[in-house]
Amino acid sequence: MLKTSQPAVGTANGKIILMGEHSVVYGEPAIAIPFPATHIEVTIIPAEGPVQLDCVYYRGNLASVPKHLENLKAVVESTVNELQQELKNFKVIIKSTIPVERGMGSSAAVAVAMVRALFNYFAVTLTDDRLLLLANVSETIAHGNPSGLDAAMTSGRHPLYYIKGEPFVPFPLSMPAYLIVADTGLKGQTRDAVASIALLNKEDSEKTMLSIHQLGNLAKQSKLAIESTDPVTLGLAMNRAHEILSSLGVSNDTLNHLVTTARTHGAIGAKLTGGGRGGCMISLASDNETATCISNALLEAGAVNTWTHQLGDD
Missing domain, CATH: 3.30.70.890 (GHMP kinase, C-terminal domain)
Incomplete structure (x- = not known):
């Protein structure tokens, strides 16, 4: 049977490392800021049969995505499993203005937007902790051992001050610039x-x-x-x-x-x-x-x- 859920949307913004790239690897602090001028929107719509994916890089069954999109497949599967739903009868549409492989958090942003969209689609409340946990499933495949900074940044609204191995410290940003x-x-x-x-x-x-x-x-x-x-x-x-x-x-x-x-x-x-x-x-x-x-x-x-x-x- 075709699920009667209404279309649902999840969004995420890009991110920018303002200061501290590379030195953060050696234990020095870094500053990252959300960058809403670039963003990703994931829409989930009802569609009978196997899960379909529609993005600029691939259109077709989720089960048959190319290797470089395995992280997307993993986050959909993990989220649907977390929601205790069946992996079928919906289509995923991704629209993004975040350029890939430019250090602006595109892989984390699509994971964040995907998790948000699926939770909205199945009408389940999503906590921040649950969001970051599921988004990092994708980030682990994309980057091996992610710090979690990109997922936190693309899902948040505040700058983060970060030292490797320590909790992220949010702080306000209201600069006349x-x-x-x-x-x-x-x-x-x-x-x-x-x-x-x-x-x-x-x-x-x-x-x-x-x-x-x-x-x-x-x-x-x-x-x-x-x-x-x-x-x-x-x-x-x-x-x-x-x-x-x-x-x-x-x-x-x-x-x-x-x-x-x-x-x-x-x-x-x-x-x-x-x-x-x-x-x-x-x-x-x-x-x-x-x-x-x-x-x-x-x-x-x-x-x-x-x-x-x-x-x-x-």
């Missing part, structure tokens, strides 16, 4: 960047760890700047962080070109974000007019897309 994110069009090379830093650490541990500690201090300074609504100090910290990350081999010519472009066109600060060697860069502007100018300049300089998000009230 705009964050512009630009996509290089290149996949991030996180694994290569991590390996590069590890090699530098092996060759000259003292110098490398000094850079890592500096990045950690910049993350601490950035948190204080955000809490005191001081975009200038935050921008200066972003600039310095990019210089250090570049010295560690995490940047590339494309990212450096976009960072320079943003600064030339009025950015208070600019840096790469995420794994590096591709992916995205971020810049900070004091007002919407400057943010628009920076965004246009980044597109003219080769960025394939940009997004702007107001961090607080003017």
Whole structure:
């Protein structure tokens, strides 16, 4: 029998690592923020027969998804099992504006949106703990040993201050500034960047760890700047962080070109974000007019897309 459930929707937003990428691996703090300018929407509709999946990468039976979508299959199966429902008679439709493999949390966001949609479809209340537990089923397949940061970030509304192995610490963000994110069009090379830093650490541990500690201090300074609504100090910290990350081999010519472009066109600060060697860069502007100018300049300089998000009230 075809289930009579009504269509249901689940959503999630993108995320941005503001400060602390790579140094967080060595026990230093990092700051991540929700980025609602990009988002994912999952819709569940009744459809008789085997579960169907409809997304930009695949259309067909969920049971036959290609290998790179196994994490999606796993989160659907785990959630339906958790709900004690049958894995049939519905269709999953995914629409996303979060670019994949850019460090913006796309895999976590789709898992979060999927869990929310399925709980809504079967009319069951979903707690935050249950959501993160089920979303991390997908993240474990996608990333092996996830910190849980992406799932927490794409499902939440507040910035998180994070130190490896410690609980996430949420804090308020109401900054009179705009964050512009630009996509290089290149996949991030996180694994290569991590390996590069590890090699530098092996060759000259003292110098490398000094850079890592500096990045950690910049993350601490950035948190204080955000809490005191001081975009200038935050921008200066972003600039310095990019210089250090570049010295560690995490940047590339494309990212450096976009960072320079943003600064030339009025950015208070600019840096790469995420794994590096591709992916995205971020810049900070004091007002919407400057943010628009920076965004246009980044597109003219080769960025394939940009997004702007107001961090607080003017």
